[in-house]
Amino acid sequence: MTADADDAILRLLQRVYQGQWRIRRTTHLWIATAEAYLAEHAPTIVETDLNTFVRQLENPPPSAGRSLLSRPAFRDRLDQVSPDGVYRQVNPPTT
Template sequence: MQNDARQAALKVLKHWYGNKWHIRCTPSLWIATAMDPDTPTEKTVIEFDLDEFISRLEHPHARPAKPLHPLLERLGWERTGTAWRSPEGGGDLLA
C-alpha cells in the first residue's frame, strides 16, 4: 500500500475506532493500543495485513488472566484487578 493510501486508511481507522483504540502504523505494521487500561480484551493489536487488523479491532482476543503468585495465595491474599489484597484488609500491593 502506498504511503498516501496508508495515511488515508489510518485517518479512517482513527475516525471509526479512535474512541476505543489508539491507532498508528509503520511502513509494514498496523498497531492499536486499547484506551481502557482495564479492558477484558487484549490491550495491543499488531498485524501486517489491514483486513486482519480491522477484524481484530472488531473482535479482539480475550485478555489472558494474570495468575495470583503462589506465595501470596498461600498467605491468604486475593487478587483484585491489578492489585493483591491483604487478608487483614490493611492494604494492597500493586502489581
C-alpha cells in the same frame, strides 16, 4: 498499497475507533492499543495484514493475563492517586 493510501486508512481508522483504540502504523505493521485501562480483551493488537487488523479491532482476541489491579485482595490495599492508573500503597509491607 501506497503510503498515501495507508495514511488515509490510518486517519479513517483513528476516527472510527476514537475512544476505543489508539491506532498507529509503521511501514509494515498496524498497531492498536486499547484506551480502556482494564479492558477484558487483549490490550494491544499488532498485525501486518490490514484486513486481519480491522477484524481484530471489531472482535479483539482475549487477554493473555489479568492485571494485578483486577484482584480485590491486591487492589484494596492501594489508593488511586490519579485517574490514569497511578496507585500507591499507604502502608507498604515491612521486611
